[in-house]
Amino acid sequence: MSAARAALSLARRVPFKPVRIAPRTFSTVTVRREKYDPKPGEPEGKIIPFDQIKTEQDLLPPGAEPGTVPTDLDQSTGLERLEILGKMQGIDIFDMSPLPSDRVGTFENPIVVKSAGDEIQAGCTGCPADSHLVRWLVLSRARPFERCNECGSVYRMDYVGPPDDPHDHHHHGGFEEPKTMADYVKPDYWYR
Template identity: 50%
Template structure:
């Protein structure tokens, strides 16, 4: 009986080590396999850097940046402001008839009002959302409205 168990043991150990090796496969190779990418590279661009080749070197931002940071960095290298970070129109006071439009891809956005003329009061943060048509600054009275460019029902909790 003992000899039969010792003869079966190497097969069981090999099966367990194979399962463990499959469980430890990195997520990058898993997603690539699931996407059907077998070196044809027809999927969406990957947003992770190549890293550094030398173990003693310190990687640059271009080599180590990932996700949205890498997306913004690559856009900056091409001269594109991917998140449209220019300030809002502060040349006039927003009124109920003509509010200052704030474009957004999300049905909620945080806006800092500094008054009219610009910097006439401290920053007051307003949360604009798509449920109210207009939002008014309590200090200067400037009116803001949210202009949702994307799907207005995409609000996730």
Template identity: 60%
Template structure:
């Protein structure tokens, strides 16, 4: 009985293993053998507008790669990774020190607002507390440990698409007790 089970298991492995090795190896060979591939635009020189972030798509009868079918931010991230650039800067924040008003922990943001998760000082001394910073109020202090974070805006300086600034669509940030504290204590 034991011999029958091991023979069946061995036959299954032998039938599947060569097919897996062959399909992966021939895919790489076929991909490198294609000569009429569209040129990939480089991040530093050729990507200037949103239209440059449209992928060429796959040729008829082929399966597209991630690079061929990706568009927008996903394509920008893939091209950035190919060139060694971390587009979204996913490194953790500096947790080796306590941020102060004089020397806050800097949080880079390309958007109007940014959320940062504070785990305390020393690191992991309290549960994650999410802090919201924006261009109008870039400094935020953790209520648990007192660490100070400051948003550094690295996005475009002017937003010509809206033309009416940050307060669009009538949204106003709700008032809290923090609004009655002097700005130098933020």
């Protein structure tokens, strides 16, 4: 037994080294990136201030310098780029502020919802806020007023988009809008 104890005590004194595994080799692929080379007649890519944006071409970014990590401003295009440029100057392009819920809208003084599209959905939570579950109201250019059936608050859609929407392809052919209780109210009580 003394030999076994001696071997055990010697094993405790020797530092333990784990078995070394060969390090994994990494294969790398070199990707060549050509610098942004505008075609003849195109302006060179540069960041344009928000108030100088006139066409869709102005919303194309210059891209990041080679060897750097691109930021959102370097790589965003279209509406996202317009939103970022607007926020840099303190302009909220999409007006993401919540609707006022400190009052109940009436036909004389409705809660105004701005929309750049032909239709928008607005969520009513009552007055004061969160006094009932969210009721979704559909407002459109054809029917700009809508009343919440829970609290009676009236909402009006103000169309702020282009007068002639190029994306409106009149795909609504043969579609009849569903009837609501407003269709059964006497015309004398309709809003004007």
